Amino acid sequence: MSELSVEVLGGLQGDPGVYAFQKTTGEALLFDLGSIDQIQQRDLMKARHVFVSHTHMDHFMGFDRWLRVNIPHKRLLKIWGPAPFFERVQAKLRSYAWNLIEPDQLRFEVHEICEDGSVRKAMLRNSQDFAIELDSEAQTTDHLVQLADGAVVSAAQLRHVNIASIAYKVKGPDRQRFLHDNLSALNLTSGSWISELQSRVNHGPKGGDFKIGEKSFAMDELVTKLLRLETGPSLVYLTDLSFDRHNLASLKKAFQTTQKVICESSFLDADRNRAVAKAHLTTRQAALIAMSLDARELQIFHVSTIYGQGAETSLAEAKTFFEEYSQLSANDKERALEAEFLEVEKLKA
Numbered sequence: 001m002s003e004l005s006v007e008v009l010g011g012l013q014g015d016p017g018v019y020a021f022q023k024t025t026g027e028a029l030l031f032d033l034g035s036i037d038q039i040q041q042r043d044l045m046k047a048r049h050v051f052v053s054h055t056h057m058d059h060f061m062g063f064d065r066w067l068r069v070n071i072p073h074k075r076l077l078k079i080w081g082p083a084p085f086f087e088r089v090q091a092k093l094r095s096y097a098w099n100l101i102e103p104d105q106l107r108f109e110v111h112e113i114c115e116d117g118s119v120r121k122a123m124l125r126n127s128q129d130f131a132i133e134l135d136s137e138a139q140t141t142d143h144l145v146q147l148a149d150g151a152v153v154s155a156a157q158l159r160h161v162n163i164a165s166i167a168y169k170v171k172g173p174d175r176q177r178f179l180h181d182n183l184s185a186l187n188l189t190s191g192s193w194i195s196e197l198q199s200r201v202n203h204g205p206k207g208g209d210f211k212i213g214e215k216s217f218a219m220d221e222l223v224t225k226l227l228r229l230e231t232g233p234s235l236v237y238l239t240d241l242s243f244d245r246h247n248l249a250s251l252k253k254a255f256q257t258t259q260k261v262i263c264e265s266s267f268l269d270a271d272r273n274r275a276v277a278k279a280h281l282t283t284r285q286a287a288l289i290a291m292s293l294d295a296r297e298l299q300i301f302h303v304s305t306i307y308g309q310g311a312e313t314s315l316a317e318a319k320t321f322f323e324e325y326s327q328l329s330a331n332d333k334e335r336a337l338e339a340e341f342l343e344v345e346k347l348k349a
Contacts, residue, residue, distance in 0.1 A: 004020055004021070004022055004023075004170070004172070004233065004235070005020070005021045005022075005023060006018060006019075006020050006235065006262070007019045007020075007021075008262065008299065008301045009034070009035075009036060009038060009039065010034060010035065010301065010302075011301070012300070012301060012303045012311040012312075012314070012315060013302075013303045013304075013305055013307075013311050014034070014035065015032075015034025015035040015058045015059070015061075015062075016032045016034050016053070016058060016059055016239050016240075016264070016301065016302050017030065017031065017032045017033065017034045017035075017036055017059075017062065018030070018031040018032065018237055018262055019036075019039055019043070019047070020170065020235070021043070021046065022147070022148075022149060022151070024149055025147070025148040025149050026046060027046065027048070027049070027147055027148055027149075028043065028046035028047040028048075028049075029047060029049050029050075029051065029147075029153070029170065030047045030049070030050045030051070030066070031050075031051050031053070031168055031237040031262075032051075032052060032053055032059045032060075032062075032237075032239070033050060033052060033059065033060050033061065033062035033063045033066060034058050034059055034060075034061060034062055035058075035061065035062060036062035036065055036066065037062075037065065041069050044065070044066060044069050045069055045070065045073065047066065048075060048076070048077055048078060049078050049079075049080075049145065049147070049153070050066065050077075050078070050079040050080070051079075051080045051081075051144075051153065051155075051166070051168045051237075052079065052080065052081035052082075052085070052166070053081075053082075053165045053166050053167070053168075053237075053238075053239050053240060054081070054082055054160060054163055054164065054165045054166065054240060055081065055082075055085075055088045056240070059239075059240070060088070063089075063092050064092065067092070067093070067106075070106075071101065071105070071106065074102075074104075074105050074107075075107075076107050076108075076109060077107070077108050077109070078108075078109045078110075078111070078145070079108060079109070079110055079111065080111040080113060080119075080144055080145075080155070080166070080168075081111075081112065081113065081166065082112070082113050082157070082163070082164040082165070082166050083112045083113065083114050083115065083120075083164070084112070085110060085111075085112040085113070086110055086112050086120075086122050086124075086132045087132075089108060089110050089124060090124060090130050090132060093106070093108070093124060093126075093130040094129070094130055098126050101126060103126070103127040104125050104126065104127045105126055106125065106126040107123065107124075107125050107126075108123070108124040108125075108130075109121065109122075109123060109135075110122050110123075110124055110132075111144065113144075113155055113157065113164075113166055114138055115157065115164065116138075116140075117140060117155075117157055118138035118139060118140045119138065119139055119140070119141070119144065120134065120136070120137070120138045120139075121134075121135040121136050122134050122135055123135055142154065144168075149172070149173065150172070150173035151170055151171060151172045151173060151232070152170075152171055153168055153169065153170050154168070154169045154171070154254060154255065155167065155168055155169075155254065156168075156169075156238075156250045156251050156253070156254035156255060157250055157254075158238070158241040158247045158250055158251070159241065159242060159244070159246060159247055159279075160240045160241050160242065160279050161242075161279045165239065165240045165241050167236060167237065167238035167239075167241070167251060167254075167255075168236070168237050168238075169234060169235065169236045169237075169254070169255045169258060170234065170235045171232055171233075171234040171235075171258075172232030172233045172234065173232045174229055174230065174231055174232045175229075175230050175232065176198050176201055176202065176227045176228070176229060176230075177227070177228045177229075177230050178194055178198065178226060178227060179225070179226050179227065179228060182225050182226055183226070185225070186217075186225065186226075188212060191212075193210075193212045193213075197210060197222060197226070197227070198227070200219070201223060201227060206219065207219055207220065210222055233259055233260075234257075234258040234259045234260070235258065235259065235260045235261075235262065236251075236255055236258040236260070236261045236262070236263075236293060236295070237262045238251070238261070238262075238263050238264070238289070239263070239264040239301075239302055240264060240279070240280065240302075241264075241279070241280075241281065242276075242279045242280075242344075243275070243276075243281055243282070243285040243288075243289075243340065243341075243344055244341070244344065245341060248289065248292060248337070251289065251292070251293065252292060252293070255293060256293075257293055257294040257295075258293045258294070258295055259295065259296050259297065260295060260296065260297040260298075260299065261286075261289065261290040261293060261295045261297070261298050261299070262299045262300075262301065263281065263286040263289060263290060263298065263299070263300055263301075264280060264281055264286065264300070264301060264302035265281055265282065265283050265285075265286040265300035265301070265302065265303060265314055265318050266278065266280035266281060266282075266302055266303060266304045267280060267281070267282045267283070267304055267314075268282060268283055268307070268313065268314055268317060269282050269283050269284040269317060269321070272284075272343060272344070272347065273347055274304075274306075276344055276347045276348060280302075280304075283300070283314055283317040283318040283321055284317075284318075284321050284340065285340060286298065286300055286318055286321075286322075287318055287321035287322040287324075287325055288321075288325060288336060288337055288340055290322055291322065291325040291326060291328075291333060291336075292333070292337065298318060298319070298322045300314065300315060300318045303315075
């Protein structure tokens with residue numbers, strides 16, 4: 001996760017989508033499937049986990065290309081999205097004739113995120129005409145999936161007019177950083193024992209003594225003086241949502257905090273009325289959401305095409321708001337949120 005390379009596929013104004021490649025494991029994640037023609041085939045084939053916010057066309061039309069590049073390779077593909085997601089994926093798959101492929105050449109593990117936050121899983125296989133084969137009853141867990149490096153993906157259920165839109169968070173595992181500068185105080189030098197110490201901290205046994213050469217040290221002493229726990233890096237992807245109390249509460253409950261937010265920002269602050277009517281966000285609202293999640297970085301996308309070539313104005317405005325809000329006290333942050341909620345609620349009244 002610390003080696004996560006992130007690309008917003010449509011830039012500021014194109015179809016929503018994020019390609020996230022993990023350099024350490026070779027895994028790739030896709031968030032939304034808009035127009036994904038810009039991804040090289042070899043890179044798209046690395047994406048075996050796909051997370052869909054909702055199935056409006058500009059978020060789901062790229063499913064066909066993802067499907068196409070994987071037809072020859074007989075891989076199990078995993079995809080998540082909001083209910084009724086089984087039927088949406090099934091409709092895509094059943095729209096083609098499959099008489100030239102082998103049994104079980106196409107296998108999809110489809111995860112449907114229900115309104116209550118629980119998740120159902122089903123297999124869809126070409127040998128069964130992509131019937132929805134339920135694998136389990138609905139389950140509620142803290143995260144959707146754990147990746148090869150220990151990173152986890154979780155979800156938040158949001159509202160977009162009268163349908164669900166799912167936000168996703170990727171969080172890398174916490175790491176024990178070794179403090180090399182403290183070795184001399186203990187008359188120690190680097191060696192293979194460092195990785196052994198880190199492994200014992202992560203996997204046990206805890207406590208007791210730890211031997212380095214001919215010397216023995218108390219585990220607690222070594223941990224205190226030589227290791228520092230660092231929170232794993234994190235990223236939130238969210239798009240197509242109304243700025244309201246329900247959605248913000250859902251985000252806070254599911255994600256608490258994050259280091260980076262990739263967030264839609266369809267309209268300028270002056271066009272709040274348009275944002276409310278379309279159930280999208282303004283630059284100010286995107287900045288407020290990132291602020292609420294204690295983010296260090298905000299990256300916007302999905303800027304409305306009504307601005308023509310002026311999308312850079314949205315980028316600058318969101319940056320200004322985010323920098324301003326990030327410097328506020330806790331009380332002032334709450335006041336800024338409340339002021340914007342009231343402005344939105346006036347327009348909805």
